[in-house]
Amino acid sequence: MKDKNKSVFLDRDGVINLKSPEGDYIKKWDEFRFLPGVIEALGRLNQAGYLIMIITNQRGIAKGLMTEEDLKEIHAKMSEEIKKSGTKIDGIYYCPHSEEDHCNCRKPKIGLFLEAKKDHHIEMGKSYLVGDSESDILAGRRAGCKTILINRKLKKYNILTEKVIKCDFMVNNLSEAINVIMKKTL
DSSP states (O other): OOOOBOEEEEOSBTTTBOOOOTTOOOOSGGGOOBOTTHHHHHHHHHHTTOEEEEEEEOTTTTTTSSOHHHHHHHHHHHHHHHHTTTOOOOEEEEEOOOGGGOOSSSTTSOHHHHHHHHHHTBOGGGOEEEESSHHHHHHHHHHTOEEEEEOHHHHTOSSOOOSOOOOSEEESSHHHHHHHHHHHHO
């Protein structure tokens, strides 16, 4: 089957939910907080025919701070909350490794993108990556997606983006990213 689906690949922490302080991790559901406007923005993507893929590094597992079962519970509850609005997440892909593991799935490598592409027949040239870090943007570029950086300096999250990251678009939040995608789709 020829790849024909368009997708928006989303980093999780800092894009969908409030990022934990530097060096900490979202380890259980009661630590998870959706960022304002995220659920509505995801609904707009569904309505426009984009598949929604979450691509996230979750090194807290490798550090022994949480288990894969903990992560799956967070993702199940996150998906349930999103589904209540009539929106669905089409795929959640995560890397449980640390940098020292030298895996192919940890962003900025593209193993998770390739897995999603295969599973969902995604045409990468018609797809976007929305992230808040250099590793997100590098992975999206390497995978062949257009890239949108949520600039934490503009948004004043827990830490500031201090260096310039080469991306196709820079925005303040996911809602603005969806506005960019919708304008480019018309």
